[in-house]
Amino acid sequence: MKKPIAFFVHHQGRGHANRTMAMVEAFSRDRPVSVLTAGPHLFDGFSRDIELIALPNMIGAAVPTKRLYAEPTPSTLHCVPLGLKEMRATMRGILDHLDARDVGLFVVDVSSEIALLSRIASVPAVQIRMHGDRSDAGHVGSYESSVGMLAPFDESLEQEDYPVNLRAKTFYSGGLCTTRDPVPTRDAARKALGYGDSREIVVVLTGGGGAGTPYAPLTVGARALPDAEWLVLGPTLKEGHETNFANLKELGWVSNVTDYLAAADIVIASAGDNTVTEIARVGRPFVVVPEWRYFGEQARKAEALARLGAAVHAPQWPGDIAGWQQLMAKARKLDPDHLTPLYDPQAARKAASWLEDLTDELWDSEGKHLVTPIAAQ
Numbered sequence: 001m002k003k004p005i006a007f008f009v010h011h012q013g014r015g016h017a018n019r020t021m022a023m024v025e026a027f028s029r030d031r032p033v034s035v036l037t038a039g040p041h042l043f044d045g046f047s048r049d050i051e052l053i054a055l056p057n058m059i060g061a062a063v064p065t066k067r068l069y070a071e072p073t074p075s076t077l078h079c080v081p082l083g084l085k086e087m088r089a090t091m092r093g094i095l096d097h098l099d100a101r102d103v104g105l106f107v108v109d110v111s112s113e114i115a116l117l118s119r120i121a122s123v124p125a126v127q128i129r130m131h132g133d134r135s136d137a138g139h140v141g142s143y144e145s146s147v148g149m150l151a152p153f154d155e156s157l158e159q160e161d162y163p164v165n166l167r168a169k170t171f172y173s174g175g176l177c178t179t180r181d182p183v184p185t186r187d188a189a190r191k192a193l194g195y196g197d198s199r200e201i202v203v204v205l206t207g208g209g210g211a212g213t214p215y216a217p218l219t220v221g222a223r224a225l226p227d228a229e230w231l232v233l234g235p236t237l238k239e240g241h242e243t244n245f246a247n248l249k250e251l252g253w254v255s256n257v258t259d260y261l262a263a264a265d266i267v268i269a270s271a272g273d274n275t276v277t278e279i280a281r282v283g284r285p286f287v288v289v290p291e292w293r294y295f296g297e298q299a300r301k302a303e304a305l306a307r308l309g310a311a312v313h314a315p316q317w318p319g320d321i322a323g324w325q326q327l328m329a330k331a332r333k334l335d336p337d338h339l340t341p342l343y344d345p346q347a348a349r350k351a352a353s354w355l356e357d358l359t360d361e362l363w364d365s366e367g368k369h370l371v372t373p374i375a376a377q
Contacts, residue, residue: 001030001032002028002030002031002032002104002356002359002360003032003102003103003104003105003359003360003363004031004032004033004034004101004102004103004104005027005031005032005033005034005103005104005105005106005107005355005356005359006033006034006035006036006097006098006101006103006105006106006107007020007024007033007034007035007036007037007106007107007108007109008036008037008094008106008107008108008109008111008114009035009036009037009039009042009109010037010109010110010111011037011038011039011042011057012059013207013210013272014042015178015207015272015273015274016109016110016128017037017039017042017043018042018178018274019109019128019152019176019178019273019274020035020107020109021043021046021048021178022176022178022348023176023348023351023352023355024048024050024352025047025048025348025352026348026349026351026352026353027048027352027355027356028356031356032051032101033048033049033050033051034050034051034052034053034097034101034103035050035051035052035053036053036055036093036094036097037052037053037054037055038054038055038056038057038058038059038090039057040052040053040054051101053093053097055089055090055093055094056086056089056090056093057086058084058086058087058090061081061084061085061086061087063081063082063083063084064083065083068081068082068083069081069082075136075137075138076116076137076138076141077112077113077138078112078113078138079113080113091117094114094117095117095121098118098121098123099121103123104124104359104362104363105123105124105125105126105147105355105358105359105362106118106123106124106125106126107125107126107127107128107150107355108125108126108127108128108146109127109128110127110128110130112127112138112139112141112142113138113142115127115142115143115145115146116141116142116145118145119145119146124146124147124359124362125145125146125147126146126147126148126149126150126355126358127142127143127146127149127150128149128150128151128152129149129150129151129152129170130273130297131157131159131271131296131297131298131300131301131304132293132294132295132296132297132300133295133296133300134295135163139295140163140166143166143169144166146169147169147358147362148169148170148171148358149166149169149170149171150170150171150173150351150354150355151170151171151172151173152173152175152176152273152347152351153172153173153174153175153176153273153276153277153342154172154174154175154341154342154344155172156308156341156342157301157304157305157308157342158172158304159300159304171351171354173344173347173348173350173351173354174343174344174346174347174350175276175277175280175281175342175343175344175347176273176274176277176344176347176348176351177274177277177278177280177281177343177347178274178348179257179258179274179278179281181256181257181258181259182258183258183262183281183282184258184259184262185262186262186263188262189259189260189262189263190263192259193259193260193263195229195263199227199228199229200225200227200228200229200265200266201228201229201231201263201264201265201266202221202225202228202229202230202231202264202265202266202267202268202328203231203233203260203261203263203264203266203267203268203284204218204230204231204232204233204267204268204269205233205234205257205260205261205267205268205269205270205275205278205279206232206233206234206235206236206269206270207234207269207270207272207274207275210270210291211235211237212234212235212236212237213232213234213235213236213237214236214237214239214317215232215236215237215238215239215242215250216238216239216241216242217317217318217319218230218232218236218248219242219243219244219245219248220318220319220320220321220324221248221318221324221328222245222247222248223245223321224318224321224322224323224324224325224328225247225324225325225328226245226247227247228247228265229247229249230247230248230249231249231251231260231264232248232249232250232251233251233252233253233254233257233260234252234253235252235253236250257278258278258281258282261278261279261282261284262282262284264284265284265285265332266284266285266286266287266328266331266332267279267282267284267285267286267287268286268287268289269286269287269288269289270288270289270290270291270298271288271290271291271297271298271299271301271302271305272291272298273301276288276301276305276342277342277343277347279339280310280339280340280341280342280343281340281343283336283337283339283340284336284339285312285331285332285334285336286305286310286311286312286331286334286336286339287311287312287314287327287328287331288301288302288305288306288311288312288313288314289302289314289315289316289317290302290313290315299315302315305339305342308338308342309334309335309338310334310338310339310342311334311339312327312330312331312334314327
């Protein structure tokens with residue numbers, strides 16, 4: 001019987017769960033798979049046979065005393081408040097599951113602390129890589145403790161300052177997109193959506209990991225480009241002083257995002273992993289406005305996109321008409337051929353094959369067994 005592979009899946013947004021499902025679906029059917037997450041609902045309707053373990057939701061759990069709350073966080077960890085029953089239950093649930101199922105590989109998407117926990121429990125771990133400034137002791141320690149890292153993006157998007165030794169143990173799957181809708185031509189997409197061919201269309205896309213796209217800057221953009229049709233997909237964040245314009249339309253969540261991207265002349269979006277590859281899959285001029293994320297994750301990815309000529313990087317939303325006009329003029333000059341290679345239709349299959357091969361290699365019973373005694377402490 002093949003060694004089981006388990007996944008820890010963060011429940012913020014949908015990207016972690018969607019990525020996991022894409023890879024697991026490409027696994028061999030005789031590979032036992034389990035998923036541990038505080039968001040089991042994210043896997044509703046998933047057809048592949050997996051064992052789903054619900055973990056406590058630790059976000060927002062209250063530290064019981066001021067004295068515990070005052071304890072500083074050690075440099076080797078990021079988020080480990082003291083005194084939380086939910087945290088103990090989470091760690092106990094993870095350890096009990098890894099032990100009971102004799103897990104061969106634990107894929108962590110994402111948590112440095114849980115990757116360290118896996119190493120302490122003597123279970124090989126692979127971490128999903130993300131961009132950002134992660135040279136702190138906590139990240140480096142967890143990377144060094146992992147048997148490998150999986151980057152769900154093209155190697156050309158790697159940060160130039162990422163350490164050589166860690167890069168060597170990273171597998172780059174290519175741009176992994178979980179959307180499978182067919183990509184229509186620009187004309188076909190516009191016809192399906194009821195838009196003509198003459199007017200410029202700007203599509204603003206929001207992912208599910210944040211509070212929504214700030215709406216006030218979009219009203220300035222709509223005023224700056226009155227002849228363009230502005231279509232906003234996903235939630236927006238309003239401050240209460242916005243002025244609406246007739247060429248700016250909020251469509252909310254839509255099921256046919258690919259059609260809107262295909263109909264667009266310019267796409268404005270954040271630098272989330274799946275968002276970037278979704279736009280690359282369609283191949284449209286891309287203005288990337290990174291959202292705030294821990295460790296500058298999206299800012300660093302936006303820098304990498306701009307370095308490749310795959311997008312125009314706007315570090316912040318323009319607040320004036322001239323600023324919007326200049327930004328969009330730059331976007332019109334982009335060559336989408338610099339963006340499209342960042343999507344790989346085989347990325348999920350490649351990632352799945354690497355994870356399965358690594359698991360089998362780690363547990364090859366025909367290799368030599370080296371026993372290292374544990375020194376007394």
